[in-house]
Amino acid sequence: MELQKTGCTHIRKLLKEIVGGELIDKHNQAGAHLFTGDRFFLGSIRNPWDWYVSHWAYGCDGKGTVFYNVTTDGWRGRGRGWKKHPMQTLAEFLQSRPNRHADQWRRTYRDANDPGAFRQWLHMLHDPTYWPDIGEGYxxxxxxxxxxxLTWRYMKLFTCREGGLGALKSIVTPEQLAAHESRHCFIDAFIRNERLESDLLDALARADIAVPPATVEEIRMRPKTNTSSKKHGAQFYYDAATEALIAEREKLIVEKFGYLAPGAGACDRRATAPV
Incomplete structure (x- = not known):
């Protein structure tokens, strides 16, 4: 299950080489038919502070759904899923709002190495005034x-089947959010971006898929794919206020996976992959 900007392009390429199969689609919810039989579900995740920097820097390169949505003036018709779910897409389109802040958003994408631009973008992303610009139902x-x-995407992808978002609409408190995730998350193993190769190999072992030693070593040495042009780590971009903002807004993921803020000097305090 591919969560954007968590190394899923790299994971997909490795899985294609190791286990074969085919890509049906990316970043989509699992269809109900996938829950028959004995399937092993993989999910990918990333340190939230790093995830937001990566997402913004990707937009600075003119890429990504959020970049397209927030920098497009007026009504957005492209990329909504018209072919796959025409009636649902039409209903969502009729309930959407035109983007009135495209110029403001474009200014935040001015330079992938400008921490001030990133902080402005981050505050806008978490300001209710600008939420209709983002789309995605958020x-x-x-x-x-x-x-x-990030939590919205996580909950949609890892706790709901295709088209099944009704249960999420009744959640209004952090306690309800955590309870729903605990009950409904169907992922058997998570691959953390920070230790992608190790977590992937551990997950394959749990799924009884043998990987030759030579392939293991080659995988560990391979460079990442689909990266952005940013030249700095997450700590370069955050100040105390924005660190605290993500700690509060992504509390569920921070606590489940044991992530630390950039200022804490580490990305992950756990030694084993959570499930």
């Missing part, structure tokens, strides 16, 4: 007052 989610965009 601006209508009742829990958007207590959870950020």
């Amino acid at each position: 601006w209508k989610w009742p829990a958007n007052r207590v959870a950020g965009l």
